Amino acid sequence: xxxxxxxxxxxRPRVVLALLLLPPLLWFxxxxxxxxxxxxxxxxxxxxxxxxxxxxxxxxATYAKLLDPTNLQIFRRTTLMAACVTVACVVxxxxxAYFMARFASPRMRTxxxxxxxxxxxxxxVVRVYSWKLILAxxxxxxxxxxxxxxxxxxxxxxxxxxxxxxxxxVSATGIFLVFVYIWLPYxxxxxxxxxxxxxxxxxxxxxxxxxSPSQTFRTVLLPLAFPGVIAGSIFTFSLTLGDFIxxxxxxxxxxxxxxxxxxxxxxAGNIPLxxxxxxxxxxxxxxxxxxxxxxxAFDAL
Amino acid sequence: xxxxxxxxxxxxxxxxxxxxxxxxxxxxxVDNVSLEIHNGEFFSLLGPSGSGKTTxxxxxxxxxxxxxxxxxxxxxxxxxxxPYERDVNTVFQDYALFPHMTVGENVGYGLMIKKIARSERxxxxxxxxxxxxxxxFSGRKPAQLSGGQRQRVxxxxxxxxxxxxxxxxxxxxxxxxxxxxxxxxxxxxIQKRVGITFIFVTHDQxxxxxxxxxxxxxxxxxxxxxxxxxxxxxxxxxxxxAGFVGVSNLISGDTARRITGSDVQFSIRPEKIHLDAMDxxxxxxxxxxxxxxxxxxxxxxxxxxxxxxxxxGDLVVVEQNLxxxxxxxxxxxxxxxxxxxxxxxxxxxxx
Amino acid sequence: xxxxxxxxxxxxxxxxxxxxxxxxAILFLHxxxxxxxxxxxxxxxxxxxxxxxxxxxxWIPQAIANTAMQDALFLTIRVAALATAAALVLGTxxxxxxxRHDFFGKxxxxxxxxxxxxxxxxxxxxxxxxxxxxxxxxxxxxxxxxGHATFCVVVVYNNVLARFRRSSNSMIEASMxxxxxxxxxxxNIVLPNIGTALLAGAILAFSLSFDEVIVTTFTAGNQQTxxxxxxxxxxxxRNRPITNVTAMLVxxxxxxxxxxxxxxxxxxxxxxxxxx
Numbered sequence: 071x072x073x074x075x076x077x078x079x080x081x082r083p084r085v086v087l088a089l090l091l092l093p094p095l096l097w098f099x100x101x102x103x104x105x106x107x108x109x110x111x112x113x114x115x116x117x118x119x120x121x122x123x124x125x126x127x128x129x130x131a132t133y134a135k136l137l138d139p140t141n142l143q144i145f146r147r148t149t150l151m152a153a154c155v156t157v158a159c160v161v162x163x164x165x166x167a168y169f170m171a172r173f174a175s176p177r178m179r180t181x182x183x184x185x186x187x188x189x190x191x192x193x194x195v196v197r198v199y200s201w202k203l204i205l206a207x208x209x210x211x212x213x214x215x216x217x218x219x220x221x222x223x224x225x226x227x228x229x230x231x232x233x234x235x236x237x238x239x240v241s242a243t244g245i246f247l248v249f250v251y252i253w254l255p256y257x258x259x260x261x262x263x264x265x266x267x268x269x270x271x272x273x274x275x276x277x278x279x280x281x282s283p284s285q286t287f288r289t290v291l292l293p294l295a296f297p298g299v300i301a302g303s304i305f306t307f308s309l310t311l312g313d314f315i316x317x318x319x320x321x322x323x324x325x326x327x328x329x330x331x332x333x334x335x336x337x338a339g340n341i342p343l344x345x346x347x348x349x350x351x352x353x354x355x356x357x358x359x360x361x362x363x364x365x366x367a368f369d370a371l
Numbered sequence: 372x373x374x375x376x377x378x379x380x381x382x383x384x385x386x387x388x389x390x391x392x393x394x395x396x397x398x399x400x401v402d403n404v405s406l407e408i409h410n411g412e413f414f415s416l417l418g419p420s421g422s423g424k425t426t427x428x429x430x431x432x433x434x435x436x437x438x439x440x441x442x443x444x445x446x447x448x449x450x451x452x453x454p455y456e457r458d459v460n461t462v463f464q465d466y467a468l469f470p471h472m473t474v475g476e477n478v479g480y481g482l483m484i485k486k487i488a489r490s491e492r493x494x495x496x497x498x499x500x501x502x503x504x505x506x507x508f509s510g511r512k513p514a515q516l517s518g519g520q521r522q523r524v525x526x527x528x529x530x531x532x533x534x535x536x537x538x539x540x541x542x543x544x545x546x547x548x549x550x551x552x553x554x555x556x557x558x559x560x561i562q563k564r565v566g567i568t569f570i571f572v573t574h575d576q577x578x579x580x581x582x583x584x585x586x587x588x589x590x591x592x593x594x595x596x597x598x599x600x601x602x603x604x605x606x607x608x609x610x611x612x613a614g615f616v617g618v619s620n621l622i623s624g625d626t627a628r629r630i631t632g633s634d635v636q637f638s639i640r641p642e643k644i645h646l647d648a649m650d651x652x653x654x655x656x657x658x659x660x661x662x663x664x665x666x667x668x669x670x671x672x673x674x675x676x677x678x679x680x681x682x683x684g685d686l687v688v689v690e691q692n693l694x695x696x697x698x699x700x701x702x703x704x705x706x707x708x709x710x711x712x713x714x715x716x717x718x719x720x721x722x
Numbered sequence: 723x724x725x726x727x728x729x730x731x732x733x734x735x736x737x738x739x740x741x742x743x744x745x746x747a748i749l750f751l752h753x754x755x756x757x758x759x760x761x762x763x764x765x766x767x768x769x770x771x772x773x774x775x776x777x778x779x780x781w782i783p784q785a786i787a788n789t790a791m792q793d794a795l796f797l798t799i800r801v802a803a804l805a806t807a808a809a810l811v812l813g814t815x816x817x818x819x820x821x822r823h824d825f826f827g828k829x830x831x832x833x834x835x836x837x838x839x840x841x842x843x844x845x846x847x848x849x850x851x852x853x854x855x856x857x858x859x860x861x862x863x864x865x866x867x868x869g870h871a872t873f874c875v876v877v878v879y880n881n882v883l884a885r886f887r888r889s890s891n892s893m894i895e896a897s898m899x900x901x902x903x904x905x906x907x908x909x910n911i912v913l914p915n916i917g918t919a920l921l922a923g924a925i926l927a928f929s930l931s932f933d934e935v936i937v938t939t940f941t942a943g944n945q946q947t948x949x950x951x952x953x954x955x956x957x958x959x960r961n962r963p964i965t966n967v968t969a970m971l972v973x974x975x976x977x978x979x980x981x982x983x984x985x986x987x988x989x990x991x992x993x994x995x996x997x998x
Contacts, residue, residue: 073455076903080453081436083823090819091831094812094875098834102872105849112852124855162750165743173736182748184984189751191926191980193933195949195956196969200754202956203761206770210757213772254751312842315935319956328844332939335848341855348848352841434895454898467896470889471914480910481900532901 113345122339132342136350141330145350148327151242152310155249156257156303162250163257163302164295170258171265183262190255198315201248205239205320235322244320252316253309257302264298265291300362307358311351327351376446377536377568378431380406383440385426400426402592403440408536408570408585410445413562415571415579418589419615427589428538428572432461445535460529461538464545466521468513474500474524475509481532499527502561519550526561536568543578555581576616580604588612604640606718613638613720618687620644621720626684630658636720641689643716646676647709659711662686667704669697676703678710686710755973762970767963785967794951801863801947802931805870809927810920812871813878821886838873843936846873851940861943869941870931877930878923881987885919918986925983929976948972 079086116129135141170182189197204210215221228234228241235241268291276286314328325333327350335344385401401423408414416424429435430442433454442450449457460481468477476483479496487495500506503523513521522542529537539558543551559582562569573579579586580600588595588603588611596608607613613621623636631637645657653659665685666677674695676688688710692700736744762781764774785791813835820831838846850869859865893915897907935949942950952972955965 072905073903076905077453077456079904081451087819087823087825090815090823091825094816094819094835095831097812097872097875101868102834102838102846102849105846105853108856109845109849109852112856162743162747165740166747169736169740169744173740182744184981185748186751187984188977188980189755191929192755192977193949193969193972195933195935195952196758196972197754199952199956199965199969200758203757203770203772204754208769208771210772251750251754254747258747308840308842312844313936314844314939315953319953328842331844331848335851335940341848341852344848345852348845352845355841432895432899434899453903454895455901455903459899461896461899463892463896465890465892467890467892469893469896469911469915480897480902484901484906484910528900 109345109348112342113349115342117338117340117342124339124342132346133349135343136346141347144325144327144330145354147324148311148351149354151246151249151326152307154246155253155310156306158246158250159254159257159302159306160261160299163254163261167258167261167265167295167298168291170262171268186255186258194252195315197252198248198319201244201251202239202319205237205244205247207237207239209239211238239320240322242321242324245316245326248316248320249306249310249313253306256305256309257299260301260305261295261298264295264301268294296365300365304355304359304362308351308355311354375410376407376443377410377412378406378408378570379441379443380404380427381441381443383427383430383437383442385423385430385435386438399592401430401437404592404594406587406594406597408568411566411568413559413569413571413582413584415573415583415586416589417573417576417579417586417616419574422589423592424572424574424587424589425540428461428540428570431536431570432459432538433457458532458535459538460532460534460536461540462522462525462529462542464540464542466513466525466542468521468524468528470513472513473509474505474511474513474516477513477524478509478527478531480528485532495531496527499531502530502564503527518545519554522546522554526558530561530565530567533565534567536570539569539571541572541574543573543575551578558582580616588615590615605716607638608718608721610636610638610720613718620686622684622686626680626682629682630660631717637717638720639686639712639717641675641687642673642691644686644688644710644712646678646688646690646703647711649707649709653709653711657711657713658717659709660686661707661709664703664706664708667700669700674700678708680710758966758969758973761966764963764966770962781963781967785964785971788961788964790946791948791951791964791968794946794948797863797945798932798948801866801870802928804867805874805931806924806927808867808871809874809878810924813875813923813927814882814916814920816875817879817882817886821883832879835876835879839876843934847937847940850937854941861941861945863945865941865943866938866945866947869937870934873934873937874927874930877926878920881919881923881926882916885916889915922983922987925979929980932976933972 112124113132114128114130115124115126116132117123118125136145166182166186170179174182206212212221212224215224224238227243228237233242233246235244238244238247272294273286273290276290277283281289312328314326314332317324317326317329318332321329327347331344331347334340334347383401383404383406384399386397386399389396389398400421404423404427406427416427418424426435430437430450431444433449433452433456437450440450441448444457444459469480472480475493475496478499479492482492482495496509497506500509503526505520505523505527508516508520508524513524516524522545525542542558543554546554555578558569571579571582580603583600585597585599586603587597590611596603596612598606603612603616607616607619610621613619618641619638620641621636621638622630624634627636628634649661660680662678662680662685664676665679668675668677669692671692673689673691676690678686678688680686760774761770763777763779764771765776765778766774816831816835819825820828846869850865853859854861854865893911894907897911898904902910933949934947935953938947938950946954948968949972952965952968955961959965
């Protein structure tokens with residue numbers, strides 16, 4: 071009878087806990103943690119260049135390959151891109167987050183919040199796709215620059231080495247723009263949350279003590295928004311490091327970490343190298359988190 | 372006879388593990404408590420927060436189980452029965468109404484679980500709502516009710532099963548003073564009508580004194596004293612009870628020896644003390660002390676005097692303003708006075 | 723206002739510069755989505771010409787009739803449905819364990835569950851690819867589902883746990899007190915109270931799975947989910963008009979349920995806040 075079973079469980083809360091916890095715990099330990107461990111194991115194997123087969127023997131040779139100049143260049147390029155994207159996201163996100171937290175009416179704030187989160191949840195691929203339309207040679211940006219007669223400026227910009235290319239759609243600038251667009255909501259929300267937590271009385275106290283608005287902004291508001299900026303930057307930084315869709319679609323032939331991983335595991339069949347490569351963003355993120363903690367970004371959280 | 376005992380605690384203890392500074396220790400929420408509650412009583416568990424009264428209640432309900440000892444419900448050991456197998460119902464402090472159900476569904480929940488037919492259920496729900504004066508509210512949702520109304524729904528929901536014992540966990544705490552006083556009277560009346568044993572947890576001594584047949588005063592997991600409101604108030608057995616229930620003068624040491632001739636600590640209620648001029652002689656049937664009025668506080672219904680005793684110590688005295696006005700009482704300030712009280716009004720405190 | 727409070731920090735109202743910045747950011751986030759809708763109707767077949775040379779409705783029936791797109795769509799829906807179902811069970815169990823019990827390592831549970839979503843998708847992807855390769859697991863429908871379920875658990879978990887924490891603690895006790903055993907309490911009290919949280923969590927999990935490309939790339943083998951199909955169309959455009967229409971359909975399929983999910987969770991907290 072159900073009553074008896076229920077009583078059995080009621081008197082044994084530890085059994086209930088075990089039954090509740092076992093399925094999710096088992097799933098995560100086997101599927102997720104297990105996979106991470108196989109990734110680690112794989113990164114110590116190597117690919118036999120002649121047979122194209124993965125040799126299951128312990129070696130550090132695969133990690134040594136990461137130090138090739140070309141691979142180091144990939145890490146440098148990706149980290150630089152992630153840093154630029156993060157800075158741009160902060161610059162664009164801050165005014166909106168500040169406006170939402172300080173000036174918007176509750177109703178307006180709800181609307182803006184929805185406007186920020188909706189892109190976050192809607193299709194990633196489609197949002198990337200939309201920039202294929204925008205950045206195309208015959209697309210809206212070219213049209214607009216012709217409209218206001220600055221197409222010569224655009225052409226000049228595209229001729230710049232490193233950031234230019236045949237069209238915006240095939241350039242580092244293109245990659246940069248798409249990344250900023252895709253990850254921007256991840257920056258807006260943490261900053262907004264951090265700013266919202268600053269009590270109004272604190273700002274009033276500051277101006278009471280004779281600080282000008284701009285001084286208040288610089289000395290009170292910015293430091294308090296800092297944890298939000300760091301939290302947001304963790305997202306933008308880490309997501310940029312690991313993405314392969316955008317560089318695949320918008321870049322020229324230069325590799326980024328994600329794209330390299332994809333190519334190594336796919337066409338090359340070199341899963342050990344791909345696994346070792348993936349340790350790159352993990353290590354970079356750990357270092358990043360340590361620096362952030364050193365700067366006191368988590369104290370206020 | 373055992374039938375007379377609704378609830379019996381036999382050496383009940385409940386300890387909780389606590390973690391502090393990475394040390395795992397234990398805290399004794401209820402410490403070796405023995406207690407009998409009679410059939411049909413209105414019984415209060417009174418004490419400050421953390422004194423063990425709520426844990427005791429939760430053990431009677433079955434939400435918690437004793438670490439050691441036994442709890443008996445009408446002679447049956449229920450220590451290890453789940454809540455749904457005890458003939459006991461609870462009115463919760465936050466009412467715990469089910470937000471997704473109407474008032475009628477809330478009240479009828481116990482009957483629905485017992486698979487009572489709908490028509491019978493509705494009839495009894497209406498009877499209960501009538502009892503708590505909420506007839507016609509059956510279709511509303513809890514969110515549409517006031518605090519007092521939710522309280523009544525919680526009461527009706529707990530009473531509909533005709534439990535052997537009804538537990539009330541500070542049910543009036545969230546109400547404002549006026550409503551609280553009204554509900555105190557009403558609860559007492561409902562208890563008389565349904566004739567069920569009520570066990571009432573409160574930290575409000577006035578509430579306990581107003582409503583209870585008997586009171587158990589809890590402190591630090593133990594019971595300090597059990598008795599009728601009059602016994603508890605007139606003859607507190609411990610310093611804690613004297614201080615927690617009502618206002619008391621506590622006298623000990625030299626001052627006590629000067630007054631009673633022994634240094635056993637005793638308490639005396641301010642309203643039992645007479646305030647006289649220094650003329651005349653002290654009545655041998657009374658204890659008396661002399662002093663000087665330091666302060667007079669006029670409070671309308673009564674006046675409170677603060678008297679410094681000659682030779683040290685002070686006493687609070689309260690007198691009703693039966694014939695006096697504020698003008699009269701204020702004159703007392705600075706006067707030498709004699710304080711006296713009947714010997715039987717002093718309570719000698721152990722411990 | 724008759725008298726203004728002096729020295730309001732940074733002024734009572736937002737400066738024009740700030741408003742412009744805020745408004746600009748919103749436009750930046752949303753204009754690209756509008757373009758998706760515009761291009762679904764362009765007559766231009768071979769390029770992304772702006773402004774469109776003409777508008778037409780003819781691509782919509784063609785896109786819907788496209789079998790490659792249909793196959794991808796149905797695969798995606800089946801994957802998302804199963805991943806959501808698994809996430810619902812696992813997420814709810816984990817939330818109940820964390821809410822009702824105290825145990826060693828409780829804080830680590832939330833951390834572990836969010837990891838697949840917080841770490842770059844490529845980490846989860848390549849980790850699963852490693853496991854598949856090391857264990858010689860064939861790429862199947864199920865490898866996709868398992869990968870998706872893993873990162874969907876946390877959205878269900880978060881939603882359900884938040885609802886548990888907002889509900890009155892003593893409701894479960896009240897139900898048992900009134901004679902209901904654990905199963906009756908779950909059915910009559912717990913389930914109705916977490917119902918909308920489950921629904922919202924399910925919607926979010928579904929759309930998360932519906933959109934996913936990165937992990938899927940590593941767990942799908944040759945199978946094409948809809949996002950992967952769109953991705954391949956972007957790499958080698960074969961049929962631009964069909965892709966344009968599909969992109970619009972995907973936006974509609976994912977955005978509308980999300981708005982709905984926001985509504986049901988927001989509505990709940992409103993009514994709860996109002997009653998307190």
